[in-house]
Amino acid sequence: MSYSIDTKCIQSGYQPKNGQPRTLPICQSTTYQYDDADALGLLFDLKADGHMYTRISNPTVAAVEEKIADLEGGVGAMLTSSGQAATFLAVFNICSAGQNFIAMNNIYGGSINLFSVTMARMGIEVRYINDQMTDEEVEALFDENTRLVFGETIANPALSVLDIRRYAAIAHRHGVPLLVDNTFATPCLCRPFDFGADIVTHSTSKYMDGHANVLGGCIVDGGCFDWAASGKFPELTQPDESYHGVVYTEAFGRAAFITKARVQLLRDFGATPMPMGAYLLNLGLETMALRVQRHSENALAVARFLEKQEKVLWVNYPKLPGNAYYHLAEEYLPKGASGVVSFGVQGGRKAAMHLMNSLKLARIVVHVADARTSVLHPASTTHRQLTDEQLAEAGIGPEFIRFSVGIEDVSDIIADLQQALEQL
Numbered sequence: 474m475s476y477s478i479d480t481k482c483i484q485s486g487y488q489p490k491n492g493q494p495r496t497l498p499i500c501q502s503t504t505y506q507y508d509d510a511d512a513l514g515l516l517f518d519l520k521a522d523g524h525m526y527t528r529i530s531n532p533t534v535a536a537v538e539e540k541i542a543d544l545e546g547g548v549g550a551m552l553t554s555s556g557q558a559a560t561f562l563a564v565f566n567i568c569s570a571g572q573n574f575i576a577m578n579n580i581y582g583g584s585i586n587l588f589s590v591t592m593a594r595m596g597i598e599v600r601y602i603n604d605q606m607t608d609e610e611v612e613a614l615f616d617e618n619t620r621l622v623f624g625e626t627i628a629n630p631a632l633s634v635l636d637i638r639r640y641a642a643i644a645h646r647h648g649v650p651l652l653v654d655n656t657f658a659t660p661c662l663c664r665p666f667d668f669g670a671d672i673v674t675h676s677t678s679k680y681m682d683g684h685a686n687v688l689g690g691c692i693v694d695g696g697c698f699d700w701a702a703s704g705k706f707p708e709l710t711q712p713d714e715s716y717h718g719v720v721y722t723e724a725f726g727r728a729a730f731i732t733k734a735r736v737q738l739l740r741d742f743g744a745t746p747m748p749m750g751a752y753l754l755n756l757g758l759e760t761m762a763l764r765v766q767r768h769s770e771n772a773l774a775v776a777r778f779l780e781k782q783e784k785v786l787w788v789n790y791p792k793l794p795g796n797a798y799y800h801l802a803e804e805y806l807p808k809g810a811s812g813v814v815s816f817g818v819q820g821g822r823k824a825a826m827h828l829m830n831s832l833k834l835a836r837i838v839v840h841v842a843d844a845r846t847s848v849l850h851p852a853s854t855t856h857r858q859l860t861d862e863q864l865a866e867a868g869i870g871p872e873f874i875r876f877s878v879g880i881e882d883v884s885d886i887i888a889d890l891q892q893a894l895e896q897l
């Protein structure tokens with residue numbers, strides 16, 4: 474039977490058998506015992522299914538991976554210790570020294586640091602694009618060493634909406650996959666695989682956990698990209714000597730990408746989630762559909778309120794008619810655009826800081842996208858390492874305030890903004 478996404482948030486993943494606990498048990502064990510010495514050898518050769526060591530897999534973690542794979546409509550998923558680890562491992566899984574990849578220039582500042590500085594030290598080059606560029610301009614950046622295209626469904630904090638079909642088509646014309654960071658949208662609002670994306674990543678620390686309790690990340694494999702036909706990914710189509718010559722596309726078919734990420738990269742980098750963390754994430758996922766709907770409704774109401782305020786210079790929320798991304802939001806995010814709104818106040822940085830200091834309900838935190846309303850000044854925090862030029866390219870001026878609308882009563886959130894604006 475096929476359930477709706479709201480039902481899957483609660484029911485997918487853990488399926489207890491007769492007499493087993495009804496809710497997901499925490500399997501707090503690093504290791505697993507086998508009666509037969511040969512059985513473990515088969516696990517090490519990837520010839521049998523089973524858990525061998527929690528750095529690579531764990532039953533609690535696996536149940537949550539299954540749930541997220543089902544929510545996104547993928548063939549498999551892998552949880553990681555943070556969203557950063559998910560982004561890194563997803564790209565590094567198919568991109569090596571001497572190769573390059575294409576990324577949107579308005580993605581999360583942490584991803585920009587990772588791509589521009591740390592991965593550059595590994596000999597991997599990132600080539601940035603923006604959504605004002607024509608297809609021809611984007612395609613001129615591809616060469617024979619280009620391995621993927623990367624963007625965010627709703628960019629943090631630019632809140633631009635990715636034209637997933639368009640960038641999937643461009644990537645596929647060059648025989649490479651489109652990777653989409655779906656953190657802000659969550660599968661409740663957008664499922665990138667439905668529009669041609671090939672791999673999805675998440676910072677589960679945001680709406681998925683939803684309570685600012687547990688850091689985590691996830692990679693989901695859509696299972697539709699034909700690695701063998703592309704001919705550009707020997708790491709998936711040629712023998713892996715660290716597993717006695719296994720060929721991932723032959724041994725694991727549609728799950729080749731995610732299997733390699735787990736058995737090779739999670740094994741080697743150890744960016745593994747804790748079973749307790751996976752349990753907490755699952756609690757968050759159970760209510761995600763309800764929360765994300767409320768976040769979206771509240772954010773639209775807040776955006777409409779801000780639009781009417783004299784001291785507010787501009788408001789950015791994709792679901793506002795007149796927003797540059799309104800039509801893309803209607804296409805890709807018909808149910809809502811999640812809870813993040815950005816706006817600018819008259820008076821630049823000083824006024825922005827003053828407003829933030831005057832808010833009472835909305836607290837100043839680095840985090841975004843959880844149940845509590847929060848506020849942040851990206852230019853002096855999350856995007857501090859970016860040059861002025863990069864900040865301008867990402868659309869982040871000194872007056873820019875990122876407002877993460879929570880699931881409190883929206884009239885309280887608006888009253889808080891009103892009293893803070895009055896103090897300017």
Ligand SMILES: Cc1ncc(COP(=O)(O)O)c(C=O)c1O
Binds near residue numbers: 654657676
């Ligand atoms: C869109 C996006 N991707 C990735 C990350 C990194 O995730 P984490 O903080 O869980 O490492 C973040 C964090 O804010 C994010 O907003």
